[in-house]
Amino acid sequence: MTDFYPSDRYGYSSLLSAGELTVLGRLRTVLEKQVQPLLAEYWEAGNFPRRIHQPLVxxxxxxxxxxxxxxGRTSGLYTGFRTFELARTDASVATYYNAQAGLFRTTVLRGGSPEQAVELDPRIRRFEYTGVFALTEPEHGSDIARGMATTARRDGGDWVLNGAKRWIGGADAADVLAVFARDEADGQVKAFLVPRESEGVRITKIRGKTSLRIMQNANIALAGVRVPDSARLARINSFKDVAALMRPLRADVAWIATGLQAGAYEASLRYTRERTQFGRHIADFQLTQQKLATMLANVTASLGMVVRLAQRQEEGIFTDEDSALAKMFTCSAMRSTVALARETAGGNGIVLENDVARFHADAEAVYSYEGTHDINALIVGRALSGTAAFV
Structure with missing residues (x-):
C-alpha cells in the first residue's frame, strides 16, 4: 500500500506489515472522526479535550x-508511524500520547529494575498507570546535565525531594511523576516515581502559550516530598543513564516533526485545491506548485531519515548523534514546511479553520523540545570532531 499516506510519495509505509497498517487505519478513523473536529475549539481555549483519551486508549x-x-514487542517502524499518524493530525495529541507511550514507558522499562519493569509495564501499556517525564527545570534546560538543581536526600528508608520542574506535559492528570533529582550524597542523578498527590507536590498550569496550546504543560514544585526507596528507578544512577533514555526518545520527536510536516502539507494541498483566485484554483498557479513541491520534498526527505533511523535502532544501533541528527534535520525541514503551508493560504493561513495555522504555531514548540536545534547540532559535531563544544 504505497498510497496509505498522501504525503508518503516514496511509499515508506509499504514497509509496514498488513497487521500494522490495519491498526494504524483504526487509529486514523478515531483521529478523523473523534479528534480532528475538536482541535480548533480546544486549541483556541488552551484546554485538552479529555473525551479523546479513552478512544485512544x-x-x-x-x-x-x-x-x-x-x-510481545512492536517494531520500531510501527512505533514511528504511529507517532507520524498522531502528529499529522495534531502535535499536541502526539505529544500527549507519547508522554505515556514513549517518555514514561521508556523511563520505566530502561530505568527501572527488571522487577519494576515487569510489574509496571503491562499497566503502563493499558494506561492504568500513567506518568510523565519530569526532567527540565525553570532555570535549566539545555544545561540540565550539569545544572540540575532538584535534590534528593536519603533519610532512612525514604528519599526527600526538593526543587522544581518546568514544561512537564500532562503532569496535571498523571498518576505519578518520574522526577529526576541530584543525590546530595554522591552528586549523581537518580529518578523517582512520585505520586502526583504526594504531600509537598504543587502543580500549576503554564498559561499564555502560543504553541502546543492543547497540551497541558505544567510547573511542578517539590517541597520536602517523601517517597520510599522502592519508588526509586534502580537503573538510573547518573546522568549518563538519563542520556541513554534520551537516545530513542529524540527519535520519537523526529517522527513528530515529520508527521507535523505531513499534516501541514496535506492541509495546504486541500486548501489550494479548493480556494479560487483570479478565476482559478490556487493550486493551478506556478508559484503555489513550487511551494507544494518543496513541502513534499521536505516530508519525503524527513521520512527517509526517520525510517532508516528506526531500522538501525531495530538492529540495536543506538547512538546520540544518529537521533540528534534526525531531530535537527527534521525540525529544520518542519519550520520550512509549515511556513510554506501558511504562505499558500494567504490571510486565511492565520485562522484555525484551515489547520495550517495550528501546525505553523505548534512547530515552534517541537523545534525546541527534547533538545534545541543548536544542542543537537553540537551532539553531532562532537561525534564528528571528537571535541565537545557545548561551552
Whole structure:
C-alpha cells in the first residue's frame, strides 16, 4: 500500500506489515472522526479535550495482537508511524500520547529494575498507570546535565525531594511523576516515581502559550516530598543513564516533526485545491506548485531519515548523534514546511479553520523540545570532531 499516506510519495509505509497498517487505519478513523473536529475549539481555549483519551486508549496501540511479535514487542517502524499518524493530525495529541507511550514507558522499562519493569509495564501499556517525564527545570534546560538543581536526600528508608520542574506535559492528570533529582550524597542523578498527590507536590498550569496550546504543560514544585526507596528507578544512577533514555526518545520527536510536516502539507494541498483566485484554483498557479513541491520534498526527505533511523535502532544501533541528527534535520525541514503551508493560504493561513495555522504555531514548540536545534547540532559535531563544544 504505497498510497496509505498522501504525503508518503516514496511509499515508506509499504514497509509496514498488513497487521500494522490495519491498526494504524483504526487509529486514523478515531483521529478523523473523534479528534480532528475538536482541535480548533480546544486549541483556541488552551484546554485538552479529555473525551479523546479513552478512544485512544481503547485502540491498544502499544499491544494490539496485530502488531506484537512472539516476545510481545512492536517494531520500531510501527512505533514511528504511529507517532507520524498522531502528529499529522495534531502535535499536541502526539505529544500527549507519547508522554505515556514513549517518555514514561521508556523511563520505566530502561530505568527501572527488571522487577519494576515487569510489574509496571503491562499497566503502563493499558494506561492504568500513567506518568510523565519530569526532567527540565525553570532555570535549566539545555544545561540540565550539569545544572540540575532538584535534590534528593536519603533519610532512612525514604528519599526527600526538593526543587522544581518546568514544561512537564500532562503532569496535571498523571498518576505519578518520574522526577529526576541530584543525590546530595554522591552528586549523581537518580529518578523517582512520585505520586502526583504526594504531600509537598504543587502543580500549576503554564498559561499564555502560543504553541502546543492543547497540551497541558505544567510547573511542578517539590517541597520536602517523601517517597520510599522502592519508588526509586534502580537503573538510573547518573546522568549518563538519563542520556541513554534520551537516545530513542529524540527519535520519537523526529517522527513528530515529520508527521507535523505531513499534516501541514496535506492541509495546504486541500486548501489550494479548493480556494479560487483570479478565476482559478490556487493550486493551478506556478508559484503555489513550487511551494507544494518543496513541502513534499521536505516530508519525503524527513521520512527517509526517520525510517532508516528506526531500522538501525531495530538492529540495536543506538547512538546520540544518529537521533540528534534526525531531530535537527527534521525540525529544520518542519519550520520550512509549515511556513510554506501558511504562505499558500494567504490571510486565511492565520485562522484555525484551515489547520495550517495550528501546525505553523505548534512547530515552534517541537523545534525546541527534547533538545534545541543548536544542542543537537553540537551532539553531532562532537561525534564528528571528537571535541565537545557545548561551552
Amino acid at each position: 481503547d485502540l491498544d496501540l502499544m499491544a494490539a495482537p496485530e502488531i506484537t511479535n512472539a516476545e
